[in-house]
Amino acid sequence: MMKLLSTVAACITLLLTASSCGNQNTISGLTEKDSSIPVTNLSANVQSSEESAEYEYTIQDVRNLRDFLLTRPTEEDLTGKPYDLNDDNRWDVFDLCLMKRELLYNMNTESDSNMLVIYFSRTGNTEKIAQYLIELTSADSYVIEAAVPYTDADIKYQDDTCRANKEQNDKTVRPEIANPIDSIDSYDTIFLGYPIWWGQEPRIIDTFLESYDFSDKTVIPFCTSGSSGIAASEKNIAELVPIGNQLEGRRFPASATKDDVKEWVEMLPLNNEQSEVKLLISVNGQELTASFADSTAAKELAEKLKTEPITVTLNEYGGFEKVGKLPWSLTRTDASTETEPCDIMLYQGNQMTIFYDSNSWSYTKLGHIDNTTQEELKALFGEGDITVTLSLKE
Numbered sequence: 210m211m212k213l214l215s216t217v218a219a220c221i222t223l224l225l226t227a228s229s230c231g232n233q234n235t236i237s238g239l240t241e242k243d244s245s246i247p248v249t250n251l252s253a254n255v256q257s258s259e260e261s262a263e264y265e266y267t268i269q270d271v272r273n274l275r276d277f278l279l280t281r282p283t284e285e286d287l288t289g290k291p292y293d294l295n296d297d298n299r300w301d302v303f304d305l306c307l308m309k310r311e312l313l314y315n316m317n318t319e320s321d322s323n324m325l326v327i328y329f330s331r332t333g334n335t336e337k338i339a340q341y342l343i344e345l346t347s348a349d350s351y352v353i354e355a356a357v358p359y360t361d362a363d364i365k366y367q368d369d370t371c372r373a374n375k376e377q378n379d380k381t382v383r384p385e386i387a388n389p390i391d392s393i394d395s396y397d398t399i400f401l402g403y404p405i406w407w408g409q410e411p412r413i414i415d416t417f418l419e420s421y422d423f424s425d426k427t428v429i430p431f432c433t434s435g436s437s438g439i440a441a442s443e444k445n446i447a448e449l450v451p452i453g454n455q456l457e458g459r460r461f462p463a464s465a466t467k468d469d470v471k472e473w474v475e476m477l478p479l480n481n482e483q484s485e486v487k488l489l490i491s492v493n494g495q496e497l498t499a500s501f502a503d504s505t506a507a508k509e510l511a512e513k514l515k516t517e518p519i520t521v522t523l524n525e526y527g528g529f530e531k532v533g534k535l536p537w538s539l540t541r542t543d544a545s546t547e548t549e550p551c552d553i554m555l556y557q558g559n560q561m562t563i564f565y566d567s568n569s570w571s572y573t574k575l576g577h578i579d580n581t582t583q584e585e586l587k588a589l590f591g592e593g594d595i596t597v598t599l600s601l602k603e
């Protein structure tokens with residue numbers, strides 16, 4: 210019920226917006242069947258309420274109708290689309306409101322997903338990525354809309370005094386959200402998407418983050434930008450509110466394809482099946498079980514071991530580790546690390562190191578051995594070189 214109310218509130222906001230941000234002619238023109246929209250064209254588009262009753266609306270439909278109402282070019286041919294939801298023989302903002310409500314209703318009633326894709330997108334690039342993500346993961350979705358929508362002038366970043374620039378220059382600004390989601394309690398994993406504005410997340414993302422409790426959530430940021438990376442926004446997000454587990458995010462260019470998004474999603478530890486796969490290390494007749502780290506290299510290692518187990522000779526080094534060359538290089542995301550006993554690290558991109566004591570250096574984490582202590586590991590490894598066989602344990 211609350212969700213319905215917030216949707217209705219969002220619709221009212223949309224109506225107010227339509228008449229307050231320069232679109233008045235378009236919207237009222239449509240309502241009055243202004244000659245700027247050919248009547249024949251409009252009637253070719255309309256459909257009976259029976260047709261719309263059977264149709265399952267998608268976010269793409271919302272985008273289509275929104276663009277149509279704003280007289281923007283639409284991504285799809287809209288001929289015959291069932292967008293006359295209130296059966297008054299025309300398409301207008303009331304149909305858009307009803308469509309959004311139906312979409313949300315379907316999401317809430319039909320889905321048992323524990324994943325939610327949340328995004329803010331002003332010019333549609335992030336929305337496109339989010340849409341791919343939703344299709345690929347069957348996650349629920351929620352679009353952050355500003356209570357005072359961003360007009361074209363508001364985001365004209367060449368103008369120092371435009372609204373977006375002023376907001377980005379002040380870390381304390383929290384633009385109000387038009388349609389706050391009631392609760393995110395039923396979700397474990399939250400994808401959070403946004404455009405990069407001046408190297409960072411738009412302030413409305415901060416409003417969103419500060420409005421809910423993420424302390425037991427997995428949060429995965431993603432963004433689109435002209436060229437800037439995601440790192441600064443990831444850091445801001447991590448520092449703003451407590452987050453249970455913030456996974457490494459991903460920046461996409463506006464031109465990213467569904468395959469690009471798919472490739473990324475497949476590398477994420479999203480479902481139990483993937484996260485429960487363990488690394489089995491056989492050494493001196495004993496088996497050690499390790500959890501994979503949340504790094505690209507660890508996922509690549511798991512992927513490689515799916516084909517066949519490998520045997521690696523590890524040499525004693527420094528009184529704290531055994532290190533040896535892997536048959537291939539893995540992606541380095543090195544960070545200065547104080548290792549712990551039982552950590553498994555990637556060294557220089559193509560060597561694996563198992564620590565039985567600690568050391569400080571720049572490594573990429575591959576995993577951590579779960580079922581042994583430092584003393585047991587030391588005893589098992591002995592003082593010389595060892596040979597280990599790596600495989601997967603489902």
Ligand SMILES: Cc1cc2nc3c(=O)[nH]c(=O)nc-3n(C[C@H](O)[C@H](O)[C@H](O)COP(=O)(O)O)c2cc1C
Binds near residue numbers: 365374
């Ligand atoms: C106010 C503003 C600031 C921007 N700042 C950056 C930036 O610092 N770096 C960058 O690469 N792109 C920047 N962009 C470009 C957007 O990140 C890019 O167009 C993005 O894909 C827009 O996403 P959206 O369509 O979902 O709104 C900026 C755009 C705006 C409107």
